[in-house]
Amino acid sequence: MRRGMHSHYVLKRLLQIIPTFLAVMLVVFLLVRLLPGDPASAILGDRATADIVERTNRQLGLDQPLPTQFALFVWNLLQGNLGDSISLKVPVLRLIGERLPVTLFLTVYAAALGLLLAVPLAVLAAVRRNTWVDALIRGVFQVGLSLPVFYVALQLLTLLGARLGWFPIGGYGSGTLGHLYHLFLPALTLGLNLAAVLVRTLRSSVIEVITAEYVEFARAKGLRPRLIMTRHVLRNALIPTVTLLGLNIGALIGGAVITETVFAIPGVGRLMVDAIFGRDYPVIQGLTLTFAVIVSLVFLLTDLIHARLDPRTELS
Amino acid sequence: MTATLTPAAPAAPRARRRWPKPTLLIGLGLLALLLVAALFPAQLAPFSPTEFDYNAILQGPTARHPFGTDNFGRDVLSRVIYGTRIDLQIALFTTLFPFIFGTLLGAVTGYAGRWSDALVGRVADLVVVFPFLVLVIAIVAVLGPGLTNLYVAVSAVGWVSYWRLTRGEVLTQKKAEYAQAGRVLGYSPARILLRHLLPNAVTPAIVYLMTDMSLGILLGASLGYLGLGAQPPTPEWGVMVADGKNFMATAWWISTFPGLALTLAGVTFSLIGDGLADVLRPRT
């Protein structure tokens, strides 16, 4: 019965995403066309003559009125065609298909490392709250949170990559193990940042839960401390963390822009920045749509996980 | 049958005076330090932050230049001191509008509910499906690089967090006794909202504001890395770190000292945030 309710809810949420997508597309469509500088300028550089610019714009269909362009774009989209990249001359769908898995891998990896760091340390800080252990954990993460991502990335790269030689310097590697190995430092960079955000919340929610009466009751029941920590404390303390993690997916993808640049990772973050700078309208539009889909799905997933972790949640 | 003793007790713990935590005091102390540097850079800095000295290029820390000099022979200490004003300005301006706008909007839609809440919710959904940094990059690309446009871009996006926080809090508080009481007493919605609900509901937003301030500075630094942040010769810490990255092996001081300044500012805001959270949050 519950499952039936859920699938109904999921369907409803998915349907709700559609108008959001349309609005997103319209906003992006207008935004990219507001960008000063046209694709022809970006592609052809300084040397192009006026006719070449004009010819290029015509070839790209940019001489059409905006409503026509938008209609054409939506029409193509409905047929699953996101157009071709202006600068790379490759179907946008293929580009995204090549690059997106990289960023997703990195993002999930980073989230996993972030949780792996944040959960035990937050629990430790909460249990030993207001001691030097707590102060140290919070202090280190605070410093991490106060430094620009590219700086942390470069320091990790220099220290663990170049000086100690433990990890390769940049790149993506091949095979799952290769990816795990190559993406360790970038995932750690993003993960540290994420962990810094999570530790704060997780610590305070662990403290809140530890002092909750049901934990006291669990102790009064004489349960083993480990069981209390995992089943009673963590399970509850993780609920707000899941929400926070979901909300941070956008930040993670955004952070990927920088890390992908520093670590030479061929993901969509870098592709997006290049596309913005290169006025590659179809790529910008395609990626935005992709991000919108991913973020919306992650939000939905977050809500479902939340509902699973916390039976009090009403999905409606 | 019920027989209850005098229920005078619950008020008692409240009567205890709540002292500001040392975290808050340390945070405020550090902030005062930063403010002094921001207000009187000319009195504190030994050199001009922008003037070149070709005879003193890439010098390590010395008595004359305690933080060394950069690739133009500029005194890093002076640049860090002058940068305080810029970075505090970034912290303030990237958060001020989102905070005010988001909080008020959250209070109004949380209280009024119905279509206003739904409408703003849709817009918020629209904003949050974009990865923040990507959206800011796009907006800055439209408007051109520089701090002013950074503020505009962040404002367009940043209000959502405050809206969410305040709205949620108002929704909870609306059910609280004092709000119900206000309604019974026939106060106008505006009065209930501004005098009673908002002051209570704004706490999480204020605490978040402190985190957001350091995030604002970091955002400026990230954009600086991509060349979209503060424009030279503005001595902005994040851009200084970014500019120094090519010298990390040969002249570590160029990026290290502004990096330390960034950390100091981050720690300051965080301490104040934690301290405020302790003071403002009702304890159970």
Next chain:
Amino acid sequence: MKRLTRVTLTLAAALSCGQALAVTRGGQLVYGRYADSLFLDPVLNDANLDIWILTNLYDTLLQPTTDGKGVQPGLASRYSVSKDGKVMTLTLRSGLKFADGSALTAQDVKWSLDRARRPDAGAWSSSLASISSVTASGSTVTLNLKTPDPTLPAALATFNAAIMPQKLFTAAPGKNDAEKAKAFAEKPVGSGPFVLSEWKRGSYMVLKRNPYYWKKGEDGKALPYLDSVRFEIIPDDNTRILKLQAGELQGAEFIPLSRVAELRSSPRVNMTLFPSTKVNSILMNNRPTLNDGTVNPLSDVKVRQALNYATNKQALIQVVTYGTGKEMKSYMSSTTPLFDASQKGYPYDLARAKSLLAASKFKNGFDVTVLATSGSADDLALLTALQQMWGALGVRLKIEQLDAATKTARYRANDFQMRTAAWTNDINDPSQITSYYALFSNIESVHTGFKSAEIDKLFAQSQQETSRVKRASQYRAIQSLYLNAAPIIYLYETPYPVALAKNVRGFVQIPLGNNIFAGASLEK
């Protein structure tokens, strides 16, 4: 056993040192690029990212010499020009093959040149505009010209005149040339020393040795020496350098000039500055009023000269290029053919600058805005330095940072007062840069609005002048006229900074920018 091997190896090394000619064959050279290629079609591409590696894939009839000054035989073993200069005859080498083993014929040459010279074929077609028809017969290709063209040999050594396999190209899917080009460029086959074997956009590209390449190496066997070249795309300068130092790369391009000195002293790295045709200047709007109607001080030639004199090039070379640059004396680089070595440029002379400005209508100084590319550390370094130098004249320089696309759009609309600019030649001839920098009819003299009837006339003559001596004197006059009018701020020439592993030998980046891997080898 182990020791024995080592002794043997040492012996072998000693022997190979003795024989200077012995080159090691095989191996993969991994080369770090700052950005990936976009579109591997020689005719329809637009960017240096493509151009600079295209000649590894597609060979041309003639090739630039490694010093960039002249041409040498390529697919054509020799060429001759008729007396009247209107017919050029080229003889193809025998047994030429494309990388798939199919024969390269004169018909492929005709087809390729015809495709490249179509007026609507991309930005480069004008370099072959003098050709009126191409005929192919046996191993001979004849070019009939509308007018004599002294630039044609250089044009035939340029990427867009690459020879492509007609059959494979026309067999590619697509309705028209543009679509076929897209399809073909995914898996291009040419007759260059390498052939594309794998390409993961934005990540890496692998070029495999073309076993059918015609050119012979020092050992008498076919080039290239390397089995393959792998390009890794690493946008961040630091990461590229770290990777090279860690031995994960054997070469890395675009080393920031600030790191050159450091890498020169590194024992594992061979820091090389290849001479380039790159000139860095500041373009000025020479028009009397700006787009918004305000008076433009830069329209006064005295002002432009004053700014040039007030520019301390040596200081800039130290600060911006860390001593690697070279003062710019002509609008064209000193590596360009027909560069006039007697040009004086604008030596730093603040007193003269002040008197020139005092004699102008703007003696009290003025505000001027320069467009810079955001994120370009070099632009920032340069312009902040100029702010100070020109401040001494009372000229207040404001920096407006724009991303490249916006900057280009503003530039194209003549909506700028000053902008930073860099130029590299694509063709081994002064005509290209001259037509852009000095001719109003092309793009308004790089949008400065500068116009000189004298230069126009000299240029028109030089384009048909078959005597090298006469052409040189025409170009000397052009360079002097241009210098005197000072439509631009003369800054400096910069090299291509490439860091190579110590065991890389024979790699060249020629002044045009082309990365030549044909003769590169990895020594033990």
Next chain:
Amino acid sequence: MSAPPALLQVRDLNVRMPTPAGTLHVVRGVTFGVQPGEMLGLVGESGSGKSVTLRALMGLYRRPVTVSGTVEFAGQDLLRASEAQWQATRGAQIGMIFQEPMSALNPVLTVGTQIMENLRTHRGLRGRAAAERAAELLDLTGIPSPRARLNDYPHQFSGGMRQRAMIAIALASEPRLLLADEPTTALDVTIQDQILRLLLRLREELNMSVILVTHDLGVIAQTCDRVAVMYGGRLMETAPVGALFREPRHAYSLGLLRSLPGSGARRAPLQPIPGGPPNLLALPPGCAFSPRCAYASGACLGAEPPLVPVAPDRASACVHAAALPSLTGEVSA
């Protein structure tokens, strides 16, 4: 004092809690005993230290809170017990239920899980056997269709059901002593009554001892055998229930009883005790109750009066124990 060996004997229990404002001495030298099968009421205003006493008995306090004295349970001093000994006692032989089942039950675990984890820990039951026993326990506490409700979450229960569920959880290990911390305060009157009856019935069936903490004298009167009155962290008086209600031997007990809304023949005017609970950081000299006490005299202000036997099975810490009026007829239980 009673002769038979007590199940639980608390002697000189002290609990100190450091706070930024100073150390709070919350429980000060409390001494009492509980007989097997006995139901002891611990009564006092909020902040009098009764709940803290219960938690201290359970060993729920950790640094920086300090607990001293002796808590002898079945011949073993729990305050000096090893972690393993505690493990065998806490939750196993001594069970505890809390005031507010909504916050004491873990909201994200099913009631079944919360019973079965107890069964598993203390009785070694798992799987089907545990589920069977859990259903039995729910049944025992009077929850209808117990088997189905095992899979429900606490928020799906009504207030009374939740309290029953919590009792079922505490009973899972079949403890010899049940500590009940205001188990009915959060419930409405009818449910309260049901729960109290349930406790009484369970005590009979399982032969448990119970310490019932409450600030509701009515509850005490309805259920307990003996009563201990706490004020300001100290025991003021201990007595059998009937005796206390007839003849309080402490001015504070008297005050408490007088503040009750009377019922029965003679309705006395309600006389709330003036003032509030004492500030533990600044206790008055002598008897902690003296500032609010109508009978206070110079004798109350010297040393703090100790809890001394005043009659068989009764003890009081009041200087004026012998001089207090009797209340017969004022309160009906």
